[in-house]
Amino acid sequence: xxxxxxxxxxxxxxxxxxxxxxxxxxxxxxxxxxxxxxxxxxxxxxxxxxxxxxxxxxxxxxxxxxxxxxxxxxxxxxxxxxxxxxxxxxxxxxxxxxxxxxxxxxxxxxxxxxxxxxxxxxxxxxxxxxxxxxxxxxxxxxxxxxxxxxxxxxxxxxxxxxxxxxxxxxxxxxxxxxxxxxxxxxxxxxxxxxxxxxxxxxxxxxxxxxxxxxxxxxxxxxxxxxxxxxxxxxxxxxxxxxxxxxxxxxxxxxxxxxxxxxxxxxxxxxxxx
Amino acid sequence: xxxxxxxxxxxxxxxxxxxxxxxxxxxxxxxxxxxxxxxxxxxxxxxxxxxxxxxxxxxxxxxxxxxxxxxxxxxxxxxxxxxxxxxxxxxxxxxxxxxxxxxxxxxxxxxxxxxxxxxxxxxxxxxxxxxxxxxxxxxxxxxxxxxxxxxxxxxxxxxxxxxxxxxxxxxxxxxxxxxxxxxxxxxxxxxxxxxxxxxxxxxxxxxxxxxxxxxxxxxxxxxxxxxxxxxxxxxxxxxxxxxxxxxxxxxxxxxxxxxxxxxxxxxxxxxxxxxxx
Numbered sequence: 001x002x003x004x005x006x007x008x009x010x011x012x013x014x015x016x017x018x019x020x021x022x023x024x025x026x027x028x029x030x031x032x033x034x035x036x037x038x039x040x041x042x043x044x045x046x047x048x049x050x051x052x053x054x055x056x057x058x059x060x061x062x063x064x065x066x067x068x069x070x071x072x073x074x075x076x077x078x079x080x081x082x083x084x085x086x087x088x089x090x091x092x093x094x095x096x097x098x099x100x101x102x103x104x105x106x107x108x109x110x111x112x113x114x115x116x117x118x119x120x121x122x123x124x125x126x127x128x129x130x131x132x133x134x135x136x137x138x139x140x141x142x143x144x145x146x147x148x149x150x151x152x153x154x155x156x157x158x159x160x161x162x163x164x165x166x167x168x169x170x171x172x173x174x175x176x177x178x179x180x181x182x183x184x185x186x187x188x189x190x191x192x193x194x195x196x197x198x199x200x201x202x203x204x205x206x207x208x209x210x211x212x213x214x215x216x217x218x219x220x221x222x223x224x225x226x227x228x229x230x231x232x233x234x235x236x237x238x239x240x241x242x243x244x245x246x247x248x249x250x251x252x253x254x255x256x257x258x259x260x261x262x263x264x265x266x267x268x269x270x271x272x273x
Numbered sequence: 274x275x276x277x278x279x280x281x282x283x284x285x286x287x288x289x290x291x292x293x294x295x296x297x298x299x300x301x302x303x304x305x306x307x308x309x310x311x312x313x314x315x316x317x318x319x320x321x322x323x324x325x326x327x328x329x330x331x332x333x334x335x336x337x338x339x340x341x342x343x344x345x346x347x348x349x350x351x352x353x354x355x356x357x358x359x360x361x362x363x364x365x366x367x368x369x370x371x372x373x374x375x376x377x378x379x380x381x382x383x384x385x386x387x388x389x390x391x392x393x394x395x396x397x398x399x400x401x402x403x404x405x406x407x408x409x410x411x412x413x414x415x416x417x418x419x420x421x422x423x424x425x426x427x428x429x430x431x432x433x434x435x436x437x438x439x440x441x442x443x444x445x446x447x448x449x450x451x452x453x454x455x456x457x458x459x460x461x462x463x464x465x466x467x468x469x470x471x472x473x474x475x476x477x478x479x480x481x482x483x484x485x486x487x488x489x490x491x492x493x494x495x496x497x498x499x500x501x502x503x504x505x506x507x508x509x510x511x512x513x514x515x516x517x518x519x520x521x522x523x524x525x526x527x528x529x530x531x532x533x534x535x536x537x538x539x540x541x542x543x544x545x546x547x548x549x550x
Contacts, residue, residue: 014543067542100374101371103370104301113290118379
């Protein structure tokens with residue numbers, strides 16, 4: 001059984017045109033994912049590379065049960081993501097680019113109530129929360145401070161702790177180090193590596209950090225304008241495109257520089273850039 | 274059987290998480306709570322002083338009765354506002370804080386989530402309303418010796434079920450329309466204010482509004498509570514107002530859950546289950 005099995009997954013969004021036609025703005029369909037298919041083995045770490053608007057976050061949101069697809073299937077450990085949502089929700093957790101917490105509440109309070117949603121009692125979390133915060137390198141004495149007083153790097157560590165607290169078998173990381181200072185970025189990457197080994201977790205990492213993808217993942221995929229162009233080990237990817245670096249491989253695969261922002265039409269693709 | 278017991282345990286723990294989170298928020302926003310309470314106090318006083326104002330202008334009214342009638346209307350309206358606001362925040366506040374995706378991807382049954390919000394809203398609302406009522410009653414030295422507060426609480430408890438059901442229906446609005454949902458919720462609240470006889474008897478309304486008032490739980494809640502406090506009537510005497518509340522509650526909760534479910538599927542289909550900004 002595959003940890004993740006995605007077949008011909010499609011998602012479109014309705015977009016309003018800027019120009020009005022009469023009183024109403026015209027709407028058109030914009031494809032965010034176009035027939036994406038791939039599988040992941042248990043314990044594997046797969047990185048998906050793509051520019052803003054390429055469909056990375058749409059893929060993560062579909063696998064997190066936050067979106068319904070327009071076509072195709074997705075299974076996590078044999079469970080249909082869209083038909084067995086509650087079962088899948090118990091297996092999955094996620095770290096996104098935004099830390100996403102109640103900012104006035106402390107890290108301990110945020111983790112505490114979130115753990116209840118996964119069936120963990122106060123007795124279970126009393127010791128577990130300080131332990132897990134310590135593991136992610138968060139200064140435990142600051143666990144009673146409001147999240148608004150913590151740096152972005154600290155908040156992201158709490159976000160990792162929140163995801164790990166529920167012991168997910170599939171961890172979805174959606175640009176977890178974007179916007180972090182170099183030191184925090186290294187700490188978070190180190191921790192991802194550690195939990196991958198110690199937790200026996202399967203990790204889907206969506207990123208636009210090429211070095212991060214190469215350092216952490218068994219296989220690297222390139223998602224471009226909603227299409228998954230390839231998914232293979234970084235060395236094979238470079239060999240296939242006769243490239244020295246992943247950046248060159250990305251250019252060869254997509255015809256665009258990695259750092260180049262997409263045209264307006266592509267940026268609009270997504271709500272979920 | 275064991276599987277069902279485990280599931281039930283998980284759901285109850287999840288429900289406690291909803292209550293816990295809201296309690297943390299009240300604690301962390303304590304100054305906001307105080308400011309909001311003082312605003313409600315000032316607002317309610319403004320309305321309740323109308324009775325004295327009418328007398329001062331030469332009108333002949335029973336000031337004590339009119340003041341109590343207005344006070345009940347104002348505090349119940351305040352209570353209803355709190356319940357609706359907390360339920361509407363199920364989506365709106367989470368969207369603002371950015372936690373909405375984490376809450377909606379958690380393995381927590383939506384009915385449990387919404388009922389948890391409703392239970393918190395009722396407990397918080399009852400405490401806040403009781404304090405508001407006591408402070409203002411003291412302000413006017415009202416004579417409430419014959420009031421049947423226990424019967425009034427029974428009516429409020431039964432009405433709260435309907436209020437939660439309607440609150441679930443309005444909670445879906447920010448899910449469907451992230452920009453205008455909250456405002457649409459205020460419109461629904463405003464319509465209830467007009468048709469439910471909050472500050473005047475329903476009989477003064479045009480006939481078509483009186484028909485509408487029969488489907489508003491606030492109509493029966495206000496009438497029942499006024500009879501309990503002004504006339505000292507017991508639960509048996511208030512049955513005429515209690516049974517419609519039970520009927521509306523039995524319909525409103527499943528309907529609210531159904532409408533929220535439809536709204537959630539719509540939001541997942543159209544990509545609206547996401548943070549603001």
